[in-house]
Amino acid sequence: MTHLNTALLTEQDMAKLVAELKVAKTNKDIPALLNLYHPDCILEQPGLGSYSQGHAEIGPALIKFVTHFPDYQREEAGAAKSEDTYISWGMAKVTLTGEFSGHTANGQQTSVMTFILFRFKNNKIIYEGHHWDLSIICQDSGVPVEAVTGNARST
Numbered sequence: 001m002t003h004l005n006t007a008l009l010t011e012q013d014m015a016k017l018v019a020e021l022k023v024a025k026t027n028k029d030i031p032a033l034l035n036l037y038h039p040d041c042i043l044e045q046p047g048l049g050s051y052s053q054g055h056a057e058i059g060p061a062l063i064k065f066v067t068h069f070p071d072y073q074r075e076e077a078g079a080a081k082s083e084d085t086y087i088s089w090g091m092a093k094v095t096l097t098g099e100f101s102g103h104t105a106n107g108q109q110t111s112v113m114t115f116i117l118f119r120f121k122n123n124k125i126i127y128e129g130h131h132w133d134l135s136i137i138c139q140d141s142g143v144p145v146e147a148v149t150g151n152a153r154s155t
Contacts, residue, residue: 110140
């Protein structure tokens, strides 16, 4: 699915934007991150139940992300390109921090497999879908998944 990009980016161009995004995330540089996202960008993290669209929503979502995962580090293991889409997979090392519905994370770092789907428009990121298994992070952090996502289940 193409987002009306008049000139599709090469895989190298996409990888360069994704590498710049990684540096900005590592440095927790919110203005640099927003500069890489198209003004109409959608940022989605299904595992966290997070969906943001446009800079006004994405900025606070990024601040929340770097607050709860202050040491986020991700190593790309591979990537693939198709038209305006770039898929990257690898391992992330994170420490969940904070309090969630009365549960405080224990500060233990964990590793989890991730894949991120990116789409591009006008040399910016128009979509980022960050997928990982939140249950592993929560288990290692001593916090129930439902406390983090706010999706308490009844039995």
